[in-house]
Amino acid sequence: MNIDEFAEEFRQEVLSRCNDEESGHFREDKFTEVMIEYLIRADEVDDGEVCYYKHNARGEKLNGVNFSSDGECVDLFVSCYHGIVPPKSVPNSEVNDHFRWIRRFFEASLGGTHRHLEESSPVFSVAQQIHAQREEITRARFFLLTDGIVRKAEVQSSTVNGIEVRNFLWDLEKLRRFITSRMQREVIEIDFATDFGASVPCLEAPGTKGEYRTFLVFFPGTLLAELYGEFGPRLLEKNVRSFLQAKGKINKGIRKTILEEPQNFLAYNNGISATVEKVKIDLPAKGPPMLRWARDFQIVNGGQTTASIYHAFKRDGADLLNLVIQAKLTVLNDPNKVEIYVPQISRYANSQNKVNAADFSANHPYHVKLEESSRRLWAPSVTGTERQTHWYYERARGSYLDDKSREGTPARMRAFEILNPLRQKFTKTDLAKYENTWSQYPYLVCLGAEKNFIKFTEMFIDRGYPVVDEDYFHHLVAKAILFKTAEKLVGAQGYGGFRANIVTYTLAWLSHHTAQRVDLEKVWKEQKLSESLCEAIVTVSKTANEHIVNPPPQRRNPGEWSKRQDCWETFRSTAIIIPFGLEHELVDTGRPDYRHGLKDRDDASGYTSETQKEISLVKQVPAETWLKMSRWAKETDNLAPWQRGLAFSLGKVVGSGNSPTPKQAHQGLKILEESQRRGFKM
Incomplete structure (x- = not known):
């Protein structure tokens, strides 16, 4: 597919989300929304929220935002949208203008510009949060999104108030390459010896020469911090990023050890688990084998530890000279099984936490x-x-x-x-x-x-x-x-x-x-x-x-x-x-064709007072209500099938004057509560 054909496909995807009456920044919002979704798929960002703001007089613009779960990184998006085919060539002057606009917004937000914004506007909370977290933010990433073509991009990094700022550009050609390569994320290749100063000592586990090989690697703390600084969340497999997002602030215990007892970190911490596609191992005449190079390095357990080391180093100036962390490195020999192994390793390595037990894979x-x-x-x-x-x-x-x-x-x-x-x-x-x-x-x-x-x-x-x-x-x-x-x-x-x-x-x-x-x-x-x-x-x-x-x-x-x-x-x-x-258009859940009856009978003797109370509460609900609830759940596609069946059974049990079992009563009250929460009327 050539670039013009791709541009038309992409334009139609944006237009499919727009109302016919919408124009101006509303279409730019949809463009931003689509681009952020692709960036998430490309593992460039974890999430993003569309938020349009432009102030011509001050030269500020914002199209979207995302705050990291630990509050130490903010992603800001600015869009250069044209909506035309063939795609427009975007000159460097226009690229520089957009990066300057987003930088000015960031600088103004750090300085408290939210005080001059309308509190009911979406941008107010963005500016306010940046200002509130100005002491915690160590990194900012500016993304320029455009449906044009940038021929010669000169994207440079900088600092704002001591905060490291990195600029990223996604034009239509880069997006086309990503999509036509079947949307494979950009693989991380790490040359430890050349790019980070030295190879890393490791030991290979015996008997792992089949579908995978396993190494025990000892990373210096400074190296792990440099890796996270270079690649950021791209180092973390999807499930781990989701875990960090759900977990919130960095672990105080990890941070305390890093700052106060770095020499004991190896003894106190469980280490990390990572997967790679390929490795190059040097075997020196003396000393242990050395990990020199790795392809597709992904941390599948230990994201919290990795992020904590980086932030303690950047924000607190922690001395990592004596800090060492062990890593279990799994090399997957069959590339066709990477998509199977990595989610499973991630899931089971993180099984101690409920959030990570969730299978976020599209293969469910x-x-x-x-x-x-x-x-x-x-x-x-x-x-x-x-x-x-x-x-x-x-x-x-x-x-x-x-x-x-x-x-x-x-x-x-x-x-x-x-x-x-x-x-x-x-x-x-x-x-x-x-x-x-x-x-x-x-x-x-x-x-x-x-x-x-x-x-x-x-x-x-x-x-x-x-x-x-x-x-x-x-x-x-x-x-x-x-x-x-x-x-x-x-x-x-x-x-x-x-x-x-x-x-x-x-x-x-x-x-x-x-x-x-x-x-x-x-x-x-x-x-x-x-x-x-x-x-x-x-x-x-x-x-x-x-x-x-x-x-x-x-x-x-x-x-x-x-x-x-x-x-x-x-x-x-x-x-x-x-x-x-x-x-008159609502579904009629109907009424049963027989009447219920209640008898003064209590079969709950011998149960605890709590169990007797639950049985009594269930019996106080008319049989007709239980039956109507079961029919309502079926007609509206509510509740699980077993819950609908239990509601129907409770209707028959109560209608015949009998008592439900303790288990039926306990689950019945839960069904009743959930049904009422969803709008079912008694």
């Missing part, structure tokens, strides 16, 4: 089955013709373009686009956004795409993955249509800079107050929302906007306010009058 059966369903199931035709289309689930980033390119000829590729419209493509982070909104976790959605996906995965690990059948896929697509339509409707209201937050809060409120009885099957069949539902979205969005942009005095910033659970709980209880016609 849930995602594989969802992908298979998206290729097999046809969406109903809504154009008056017999032509049907797919809703394409992009399980692995870039698979849409891969599948399209495999068609070969231009005619076949156009046919692929017709059957798989770009506007009907959705990713793993989109999936998490739709599901967590519908499940009434809008405050998690507001955390950002990657963080929300991690939370989504954690919850599935805890309660089990849903069964992916035709009904599930139909309803998931209906939720996607809900979200995409709500984005257009909310965008048309002109509320300002918090559209994404307003959308998820609006739909979560409707999910709760309709008890999730929106007819998702009807949405799937018609591939659109009814007029009443659209009217309800607009109505609720007005209150959602007022709620988000007017946080309590102690919260101040709307963006941060929307990420809090109490923000949602307050909004959830807000009374809003929605169109009368919507009630």
Whole structure:
């Protein structure tokens, strides 16, 4: 695919996320959003949030931001978007202008420019957080994103107020190389002897000559700090970065040892685990073998330790001369099995922590089955013709373009686009956004795409993955249509800079107050929302906007306010009058055709007082309610199948005048609580 063809493909991907009425910086926002997603896939950044700001008089501009989990690194994004094909040639003067604008914004934020910004604006929280963390920030990374072509880039690093600043440029040609190479991240090659002064002593474990070899390596603390300073989070395999993001501040115990007892670090610390594709080992006449070179070095356990050593060195000036850390280095001899081994090594090496037990891999059966369903199931035709289309689930980033390119000829590729419209493509982070909104976790959605996906995965690990059948896929697509339509409707209201937050809060409120009885099957069949539902979205969005942009005095910033659970709980209880016609469109969960009866009978003798209380509470709920709950859960695709079955069983047990078992009672109360949280009315 030549650069012009690629530019048109990319332009269409951006436009597929825009409303027809949107122009100006709104399209630039979508461009920034798409680029950040590719940077995440390229392992350049962990996450990113779109945040547009431009002040012409002061020469400042910002398009996106991401703060590291430890607060010591900030990524700032600035976009140079044209939206034209063939792509425009971007001169060095324009490149330098954009880097200067983002630098000025950073400098102003460090100096407290948030005091002069409107508190309800998204950029306020960014500037405020930079200022608040000015003593902790040791690194800043500026990313220039453009859909043009930069012929001769002169990207230089610098410092701002003693903070190390590195500039990165991603133009359309660099993005094309990344995507057409099947989206493989840039592999890290480390020449210890040439680039870092010396080879590293190591010992090879006997008997590991099959699919892998294992070495015990002893890294000087200064070397590990230099490696992290050079490559940053790219050293850390995906699961480890997710762990660091969830864990928060660096471990105080590790830091204390580094600063006060560096000579004892080897004895106190468990070390790190890493994988590599290839190594070069020198065998000197005297002394141990020496690790001279490694390809695709990835830390799969010990990210917290690595980051702690680096930050203690950079921020606290720690003396690492006597600090040594051991590493288990696994060399994977079969490159075809790297994608299998690395996630598993990472998962089991970090199994002591619940967050790391989550399998963030796209190879999980849930995602594989969802992908298979998206290729097999046809969406109903809504154009008056017999032509049907797919809703394409992009399980692995870039698979849409891969599948399209495999068609070969231009005619076949156009046919692929017709059957798989770009506007009907959705990713793993989109999936998490739709599901967590519908499940009434809008405050998690507001955390950002990657963080929300991690939370989504954690919850599935805890309660089990849903069964992916035709009904599930139909309803998931209906939720996607809900979200995409709500984005257009909310965008048309002109509320300002918090559209994404307003959308998820609006739909979560409707999910709760309709008890999730929106007819998702009807949405799937018609591939659109009814007029009443659209009217309800607009109505609720007005209150959602007022709620988000007017946080309590102690919260101040709307963006941060929307990420809090109490923000949602307050909004959830807000009374809003929605169109009368919507009630007639909701799914009727029905009523059972027999009546229940209760008897003054207690079979709980011999149980603890707590168990007796639980059994009593379950029996106080009418059988009709349990049966209605079971039907509601089935019709709205709520709860796990076993929970629906238990609700039905409890209805029959209570209706016959019997007592549930202690286990049934305990789980029944949990089902009742979760159903009510999702909007089921007693």
